[in-house]
Amino acid sequence: MAALIKGETGDWELVIGLEVHAQVVSEAKLFSSAATAFGAAPNSQVSLVDAAMPGMLPVINQECVRQAVKTGLGINAKINRLSVFDRKNYFYPDLPQGYQISQFLQPVVGEGVLTIVLPDGEKSIGIERLHLEQDAGKSLHDQHPRKSYIDLNRSGVALMEIVSRPDLRSAAEAAAYVRKLRSILRYLGTCDGNMQEGSLRCDANVSVRKPGAELGTRCEIKNLNSIRFMQMAINHEARRQIEVIEGGGKIDQQTRLYDANRDETRSMRSKEDAHDYRYFPDPDLLPLILTEDYIADIAAELPELPDAKQARFIAEYGLSEEDASQLVEERETAAYYETVAEGRDKKLAANWLLSELFGALNKVGKGLAESPVSAKFLGGLIALISDGTISGRIAKDVFAEMFEHGRDADSIVEAKGLRQVSDAGAITDLIEAVIAANQDKVVEFKSGKDKLFGFFVGQVMQQSQGKANPQLVNQVLREKLNA
Amino acid sequence: MSLDKATVSNIAHLARIKVDDDQLETMVGELNNILSWIEQLNEVDTEGVAPLASVTGHPLPLRADGIADGGYPERVLLNAPDRVADFYSVPKVVE
Amino acid sequence: MTDLLSLDLAAARDALRDGKISSLELTDAYLGAMEAASDLNCYITTTPDKARVMAAAADQRLAQGDALPLDGLPLGIKDLFCTEGILTTAGSHILDGFAPTYESTVTSQLWRDGAVMLGKLNMDEFAMGSANVNSYYGPVESPWKSRDGGNARLVPGGSSGGSASAVSARLALATTGTDTGGSIRQPGSFCGIVGMKPTYGRCSRWGIVAFSSSLDQAGPLTRTVRDAAIMLRSMAGHDPKDSTSANLPAPDFEAALTGDVRGMRIGVPKEYRIDGMPAEIEALWARGIEMMRDAGAEIVDISLPHTKYALPTYYIIAPAEASSNLARYDGVRYGLRVEGETLDDMYAKTRGEGFGAEVKRRVLIGAYVLSAGYYDAYYLKAQRVRALIKRDFDEAFGSVDAILTPTAPSDAFAIGENDDDPIKMYLNDVFTVPSSLAGLPAISVPVGLSGRGLPLGLQLIGKLFDEATVFRAAGVLETAAGFSVRPAGGQ
Numbered sequence A: 001m002a003a004l005i006k007g008e009t010g011d012w013e014l015v016i017g018l019e020v021h022a023q024v025v026s027e028a029k030l031f032s033s034a035a036t037a038f039g040a041a042p043n044s045q046v047s048l049v050d051a052a053m054p055g056m057l058p059v060i061n062q063e064c065v066r067q068a069v070k071t072g073l074g075i076n077a078k079i080n081r082l083s084v085f086d087r088k089n090y091f092y093p094d095l096p097q098g099y100q101i102s103q104f105l106q107p108v109v110g111e112g113v114l115t116i117v118l119p120d121g122e123k124s125i126g127i128e129r130l131h132l133e134q135d136a137g138k139s140l141h142d143q144h145p146r147k148s149y150i151d152l153n154r155s156g157v158a159l160m161e162i163v164s165r166p167d168l169r170s171a172a173e174a175a176a177y178v179r180k181l182r183s184i185l186r187y188l189g190t191c192d193g194n195m196q197e198g199s200l201r202c203d204a205n206v207s208v209r210k211p212g213a214e215l216g217t218r219c220e221i222k223n224l225n226s227i228r229f230m231q232m233a234i235n236h237e238a239r240r241q242i243e244v245i246e247g248g249g250k251i252d253q254q255t256r257l258y259d260a261n262r263d264e265t266r267s268m269r270s271k272e273d274a275h276d277y278r279y280f281p282d283p284d285l286l287p288l289i290l291t292e293d294y295i296a297d298i299a300a301e302l303p304e305l306p307d308a309k310q311a312r313f314i315a316e317y318g319l320s321e322e323d324a325s326q327l328v329e330e331r332e333t334a335a336y337y338e339t340v341a342e343g344r345d346k347k348l349a350a351n352w353l354l355s356e357l358f359g360a361l362n363k364v365g366k367g368l369a370e371s372p373v374s375a376k377f378l379g380g381l382i383a384l385i386s387d388g389t390i391s392g393r394i395a396k397d398v399f400a401e402m403f404e405h406g407r408d409a410d411s412i413v414e415a416k417g418l419r420q421v422s423d424a425g426a427i428t429d430l431i432e433a434v435i436a437a438n439q440d441k442v443v444e445f446k447s448g449k450d451k452l453f454g455f456f457v458g459q460v461m462q463q464s465q466g467k468a469n470p471q472l473v474n475q476v477l478r479e480k481l482n483a
Numbered sequence B: 001m002s003l004d005k006a007t008v009s010n011i012a013h014l015a016r017i018k019v020d021d022d023q024l025e026t027m028v029g030e031l032n033n034i035l036s037w038i039e040q041l042n043e044v045d046t047e048g049v050a051p052l053a054s055v056t057g058h059p060l061p062l063r064a065d066g067i068a069d070g071g072y073p074e075r076v077l078l079n080a081p082d083r084v085a086d087f088y089s090v091p092k093v094v095e
Numbered sequence C: 001m002t003d004l005l006s007l008d009l010a011a012a013r014d015a016l017r018d019g020k021i022s023s024l025e026l027t028d029a030y031l032g033a034m035e036a037a038s039d040l041n042c043y044i045t046t047t048p049d050k051a052r053v054m055a056a057a058a059d060q061r062l063a064q065g066d067a068l069p070l071d072g073l074p075l076g077i078k079d080l081f082c083t084e085g086i087l088t089t090a091g092s093h094i095l096d097g098f099a100p101t102y103e104s105t106v107t108s109q110l111w112r113d114g115a116v117m118l119g120k121l122n123m124d125e126f127a128m129g130s131a132n133v134n135s136y137y138g139p140v141e142s143p144w145k146s147r148d149g150g151n152a153r154l155v156p157g158g159s160s161g162g163s164a165s166a167v168s169a170r171l172a173l174a175t176t177g178t179d180t181g182g183s184i185r186q187p188g189s190f191c192g193i194v195g196m197k198p199t200y201g202r203c204s205r206w207g208i209v210a211f212s213s214s215l216d217q218a219g220p221l222t223r224t225v226r227d228a229a230i231m232l233r234s235m236a237g238h239d240p241k242d243s244t245s246a247n248l249p250a251p252d253f254e255a256a257l258t259g260d261v262r263g264m265r266i267g268v269p270k271e272y273r274i275d276g277m278p279a280e281i282e283a284l285w286a287r288g289i290e291m292m293r294d295a296g297a298e299i300v301d302i303s304l305p306h307t308k309y310a311l312p313t314y315y316i317i318a319p320a321e322a323s324s325n326l327a328r329y330d331g332v333r334y335g336l337r338v339e340g341e342t343l344d345d346m347y348a349k350t351r352g353e354g355f356g357a358e359v360k361r362r363v364l365i366g367a368y369v370l371s372a373g374y375y376d377a378y379y380l381k382a383q384r385v386r387a388l389i390k391r392d393f394d395e396a397f398g399s400v401d402a403i404l405t406p407t408a409p410s411d412a413f414a415i416g417e418n419d420d421d422p423i424k425m426y427l428n429d430v431f432t433v434p435s436s437l438a439g440l441p442a443i444s445v446p447v448g449l450s451g452r453g454l455p456l457g458l459q460l461i462g463k464l465f466d467e468a469t470v471f472r473a474a475g476v477l478e479t480a481a482g483f484s485v486r487p488a489g490g491q
């Protein structure tokens, strides 16, 4: 499964573990009641607690705890009945308290597992833990030649840090892991997964080794905010490490930053400069105790997650694995699909959604959420196809009209008189007229030029403005021409 | 455990406290005195004793989610030694 | 004027309600006394204008007959409590010019109940100290003079030294203090007044500059036990903004002062008879035991075997928490900033100049005991010993209702004495620290004078949240002791 990397001294195996920071969906921050919304004016979503004013104290937001537990259940993880909030001490201007409240020895969520799908099959990725912690503020370094500016709006926003085991063996696996994790988070509604806004960020621990050898020294690449950059950074870092080792050097355990413009990683701080975080339990908080009932209540509310939904789509709807997997990746897509398919041809619904609608949306650069065609309307179109009211060809025209003007299929079909003509008499009349007008072609056909059959079908459809039932046209035409 | 000058200056850096060289020697002495006095704790048998987490044993209170604070940059920035627009300002951070 | 100042809190409360005096005249009397005794350096900031406005408002309420619990009573506030719009320093250079935009829960409850603020009281920097010589604003002097010390200026104890000295010198009717390892009780003992540290969690810590979060508690310093009960009722109560605040209503502590301790079991721990304890402290303690026995209490010998380890435990836990709590003083958002070439330079200079010697020592010790490789040996070990200390008390309280001990191992000493030896200074808190580590309520009551004519207090320790028993026993001890000596250096 592992994609080995060729080096001068032979093959190398890449070992990756990911730390994902996922912003918890909540109105207010983890330990203060200031807002969490993205994009507010500087320092406008900052409470006295977030600014670490003297004497300010943290009080935990129950929704953030609930979201963390929900996420833990969603990744099949052990929920710890007792967990502890610790202080991680370091100085940085966007860390007003001089410490981050995090969880170190006793996180709220313990070991779990996440299954990713790779071209050659499924793979289980171990999850070591999930803990709750505060986000830091934001430093702006590019506003002034000698100063950095600090905005504390993010300071104190709840994050879930989800740490994988070093089970990933390629950048592609890492990407599949993040996509899957993001999908689950979004299903659960515990993180919006928006990487551009920083709601989901990855740190990648990367090391290389000869296949089967002991783990190599790892470097941590911080703050990767897109899946593409993460893959580029991992691949770059792997090549760098192989070059260093093959050049007779040694890997220093470092924290590195990825520069997407130059496609390179560079050292942020090395081991000798490493932080000594002096973790200890936050004396302003008490241990967090969760009851079995509390956990069971949350478990009972869990939505159907992508793996289960995919299995159901395949088993009950007869969809292909590929279609099902595409449909379940986003919760919204799956929900849209189920509305379209409700009481209708499941496969037809899947085809129309995946090829026609997504094709059209792609062309105009829109997402499903902004689709001018609602799920109900698309379902209406599918119904008209299935019951023979319109043909598949006419349906494409109707769809284009729906996409353009946001109207429903029925009213377009009615207004434009696009109802399929299935009256044998009317169709026979049309066919006879076409035969009469093309006697030369009839002669050719009869002399063996079979291909001309298509020409006659085309003529009849054209005369009917596409409304003639194509099956009926075929049948009657064959009778007449062979008569 | 005994501290030397290098260790003390390391801790001072960790705590971001400037200690002048002429104070360092005194500081090393004082801290060592305190540490060796503290180390009488080694006499205590704490085998199997759970570290104390809370004296009152109350559970952690949880608050409801909802926006009820913030929205007052003026209060937040009022005491700032170096304010630029609505930001705190610090000597440039180089990473 | 002297008459006004001689009223204690309870008496002043009654006189105000009866319309015999006005809050404005009472407040003015205190403002005058404060000015006259400014040499003691009790106040860092005085707020006379605010005091008069608050007094006038109180007088109006009093005149209408709807008096609040503390209506019109002038109080001093330790400068560790954040007070809205008023300089709050924690006795430190590093909080230069800091005027909070918020009011601590405890002080806001005092104002809610009608009290009048006279000003902010001097203290050891960040509440670290036992002599109030560690303030950026200079040492506080006690109004007491030793009979044999010539005219030596004496310390009031610490860290609530300004709070204790001010009550003793009658520069406030009562004051707030905070106690982490003895910072209310030890200065109470040194200054011949009552100092009450309630159960951890009884008073909200919100808006109080943090020293050691698992130990800090606010409490009153007063002339009498009754005054302490009245003050604490207003200071206490559940605060949802402090996760460690107990979800319990503040009881009517005054009602606990029944004067009756018949059948109460008072424990006397043998481990408090420490080596080198002055005979007069020993004798005072014996007298206190007799007083309680005479009042009908049953005296029970108890053992608190880990007492000896309380101080070293404290000097790991408190500095560790402090090193983290004080990280926010970095020159970025408030207070002092000393500019530097780089960010780290700015941090180190700001904190190097902003913190005094004792604070630096403790921050460094704290950072060290938490650092990689030492955490288990120091911090975790200390938390385990702390658990044993608490267990000792739990077991003792199986057979007693309260515990009687000396408050401090000596009377007050001269300013400048003990300065060169941190550990000697730390030993001041040998009797107060164990109950702090266990979170228990404890009070110091003035009981007698040392050979040098300086006050000595005894301490009563109660069960968690059982301040009522502590007050009841303290009231009886106070009556029996009849301590009524006034400092020569006072008004």
Ligand SMILES: [Mg+2]
Binding pocket: A019, A161, A203
């Ligand atoms: Mg991390």
Ligand SMILES: [Zn+2]
Binding pocket: A021, A133, A161
């Ligand atoms: Zn993190």
